[in-house]
Amino acid sequence: MGDSKRLRIAVQKSGRLSDDSIALLKAIGIKLYIRDRLLIAHSTNEPIDLLRVRDDDIPGLVMDGIVDLGFIGENELEEKMLERQSANKAADFEVLRRLDYGGCRLSIAVPQEMKYDGIQSLEGKKVATTYPYLLERYFKENNINARAVMLTGSVEVAPRAGVADAICDLVSTGATLEANGLVEEDVIFRSKAVLIQRADGALSDEKQALVNRLVPRIDGVIQAKESKYIMLHAPKAYLEQVKSLLPGAENPTVLPLAGSDDAVAVHVVSPEDLFWETMEKLKSLGCRSILVMPIEKMMG
Ligand SMILES: Nc1ncnc2c1ncn2[C@@H]1O[C@H](COP(=O)(O)OP(=O)(O)OP(=O)(O)O)[C@@H](O)[C@H]1O
Ligand SMILES: O=P(O)(O)OC[C@H]1O[C@H](OP(=O)(O)OP(=O)(O)O)[C@H](O)[C@@H]1O
Numbered sequence: 001m002g003d004s005k006r007l008r009i010a011v012q013k014s015g016r017l018s019d020d021s022i023a024l025l026k027a028i029g030i031k032l033y034i035r036d037r038l039l040i041a042h043s044t045n046e047p048i049d050l051l052r053v054r055d056d057d058i059p060g061l062v063m064d065g066i067v068d069l070g071f072i073g074e075n076e077l078e079e080k081m082l083e084r085q086s087a088n089k090a091a092d093f094e095v096l097r098r099l100d101y102g103g104c105r106l107s108i109a110v111p112q113e114m115k116y117d118g119i120q121s122l123e124g125k126k127v128a129t130t131y132p133y134l135l136e137r138y139f140k141e142n143n144i145n146a147r148a149v150m151l152t153g154s155v156e157v158a159p160r161a162g163v164a165d166a167i168c169d170l171v172s173t174g175a176t177l178e179a180n181g182l183v184e185e186d187v188i189f190r191s192k193a194v195l196i197q198r199a200d201g202a203l204s205d206e207k208q209a210l211v212n213r214l215v216p217r218i219d220g221v222i223q224a225k226e227s228k229y230i231m232l233h234a235p236k237a238y239l240e241q242v243k244s245l246l247p248g249a250e251n252p253t254v255l256p257l258a259g260s261d262d263a264v265a266v267h268v269v270s271p272e273d274l275f276w277e278t279m280e281k282l283k284s285l286g287c288r289s290i291l292v293m294p295i296e297k298m299m300g
């Protein structure tokens with residue numbers, strides 16, 4: 001399958017990573033028509049097919065060469081890598097880019113009423129998790145004798161159900177832990193979504209050329225999201241102060257303003273957003289018509 005002429009990309013069918021991964025593919029110019037029932041989607045403008053699967057399967061599909069690329073959370077990727085290594089299966093892949101979504105952490109959490117003085121408090125205890133390999137690695141690194149109990153879902157209910165003493169699960173806002181009377185204690189892994197590719201050299205020249213053309217576009221999309229185009233009218237007398245307030249404004253475009261001798265228009269691409277506080281300072285310097293605009297694409 002991986003040897004078909006079309007580049008195969010695995011994405012999570014439905015879950016936390018699905019929408020952002022599809023949005024990123026669309027933003028880099030890949031036209032996709034996704035029908036909810038269908039597990040394969042074809043691009044209409046590039047030789048690319050999308051395979052929509054459970055995220056658990058994505059690392060294996062890439063490492064076995066069934067697909068060429070995959071969007072996956074680092075937590076799941078690392079877990080599957082450890083699992084395959086322990087079974088002596090090949091676990092080769094290449095991380096092409098770390099992405100700007102899917103941010104979460106894998107943490108140990110305990111019931112509110114449990115006294116916790118560090119990881120040694122878990123000596124001899126059972127900890128429910130969907131990530132037994134990551135958790136056991138952490139136990140080993142800390143010389144703790146504890147048991148990971150594998151649960152594929154609803155990990156948060158394990159202590160109440162008497163299945164385990166504590167849990168190790170993904171946390172983002174912490175709302176799920178709080179709702180279940182659990183307290184986050186130790187972060188054992190920090191994760192973001194990544195784009196991975198089959199082992200170095202495994203792709204045909206044509207496919208690799210396509211990937212090499214697409215990856216810089218991802219950089220462009222991420223960079224554009226973080227950047228802003230800023231325009232304002234500034235009093236000439238305060239131009240230097242104005243420049244020093246604008247992030248990344250070493251070389252702004254300064255243009256004359258029709259009908260005004262003492263003010264100019266300043267345009268700058270800023271690598272970051274402009275805080276309200278900075279806008280207020282600019283205004284107090286006499287700047288007017290301060291506009292902060294999103295940038296859709298960037299290159300060069
Ligand atoms: N609360 C969160 N905030 C941000 N990212 C998260 C959060 N929870 C999980 N993630 C990231 O998204 C990935 C997918 O999470 P999701 O909950 O959709 O997985 P799942 O239930 O295992 O889905 P599937 O049905 O595909 O197996 C996780 O492995 C993690 O990398
Ligand atoms: O700290 P929080 O912001 O509350 O997020 C944490 C929750 O998010 C994830 O589950 P998700 O909501 O994706 O549902 P799932 O149980 O189907 O995986 C994760 O498994 C936690 O349960």
Ligand SMILES: [Mg+2]
Nearest residue numbers: 054055056057
């Ligand atoms: Mg999953």
